[in-house]
Amino acid sequence: MPPRVHAIHLAPGRRLPTKSVERVEAEAGAGLVGDRYHGSRHRHVTVQSLDDLRAAAEVLGREVDPGLTRRNVTLDSGALPTRPGERLTIGDVELEVVRIAAPCRLLDDWLGEGAMAALKSPRGGTVFRLLTSGTVRVGDPAAWG
Secondary structure (H helix, E strand, O other): OOOEEEEEEEOOOOOOOOEEEOEEEEEOOOEEOOOOOOOOOOOOEEEEEHHHHHHHHHHHOOOOOHHHOOOOEEEOOOOOOOOOOOEEEEOOEEEEEEEEOOOOOOHHHHHOOOHHHHOOOOOOOEEEEEOOOEEEEOOOEEEEO
């Protein structure tokens, strides 16, 4: 089975907690509607995998709640593409890798001491730009290659 969207989180503002949503509108060249990075030039969507969160949880010694990592989309499995220019499709929305995501400085505040270190590359997710518009929903399939 292909990986699927496990969760979607939006941060309405800097340092504000993320909110979980069942779907979000993705605008090509702009980002996710309702997220603080909507309208930014390159940082449109951050994606992480539950596989990486499980690995981080082993390092950290406790579970990692996907909503507290401040990433937008969490896939239920899979190793994410990380090289600039690689593509990912979620549902009917196409994304392109910009870079590996650096752990947010707030991780130790939200998840506890050591979280930032536990979520360093390669477990921190990937930053993508949106190439096409559409709706991303929990349960949508994801494919890369």
